[in-house]
Amino acid sequence: MDAAATALVESPRLELSNLFDLHEHVLLDTRNGSSLMAVTLQVEGNQADLHRNSFKKLGLEEWSKQRLQTMVNRYHSAKRVGELKCQDDRDFNVLVLTEVFEIEFKLGKHANPKLCVFHLPSNWLGTVLPMPPKGERHNPFLLPYPCAINYVVDLDNRGIKRLKLKEPRTDSSTNFAVISRTDRGGFGHYTMRLALQTKADAVPPKSIEAHIAFIEKAANIYNRVLSLPSGYPRPATPSGFGELPPSIQLKPPFAPESKKSTEPISPVIRKYSLMDKIRQHWRIIWIVLVIFLWGIIPLLKGCSP
DSSP states (O other), X not given: OOTTOSSOXXXXXXXXXXXXXXXEEXXXXXXSOOEEEEEEEEEETHHHHHHHHHHHHHHHHHHHHXXXXXXXXXXXXXXXXXXXXXXXXXXXXXXXXXXXXXXXXXXXXXXXXXXXXXXXXXXXXXXXXXXXXXXXXXXXXXXXXXXEEEEXXXXXXXXXXXXXXXXSEEEEEOSXXXXXXXXXXXXXXXXXXXXXXXXXXXXXXXXHHHHHHHHHHHHHHHOOXXXXXXXXXXXXXXXXXXXXXXXXXXXXXXXGGGOOTTSOOOOOOOOOOHHHHHHHTHHHXXXXXXXXXXXXXXXXXXXXX
């Protein structure tokens, strides 16, 4: 303690980081019915500590209510399904949360009455990098740093067949931040992966205009809209939906200079068990079985003595 001090010195503020992985898996109903969304959040470092402190202070029930309110703020119709699940690794200071919500997504109208418009739930990324105020500026504009966010959206619906994806791989990079998006579609599913990183803690005044242009371009990258066939019910729940991962996958140390915008990002490939595939295609299997029996029964009768 300084003998000459006349008052207590305020302790330094804790610098919050944006180092997390977020995976949202949507089982979509395109009949304007209820859909399911499984949310898996992996946080590390001081964010993991903040989540632990909130849990210790509030308790599981109140903490779950607050997390539900976060989803209600995004989707007014959100309802929790089941209980919040948590996996905590103190050795590596990593915390994983998994939750399932029932949501009535608002589907937009399409010029084709057989289609509907679905906005992917990725617009929250616009809150990570704030837009600098326009006008002359003499001071640097602060950025969230370190910041390394990996966001994956899996979308399942039987109406998804052959999506014509515009720019399935795109990115944008400056000396201060980089964002990348990778899309992949298949029969009954679609996957989008977004990666956002900052390379510095502030943007100098002379680079503000370029940073504004970057944020505007980033908004076009993460605001993804799909045209989907309407009238399809929510698909069957696949195995592992809403379950904690079998093990915590640690991310490499944050190093923005090692992540170049030209580095390919591998999309998440959907994997289903045999029973999942049978449940998804039971109508086709039933029709094939009926046709087979319709053809084989007369043959069996003709062979009988």
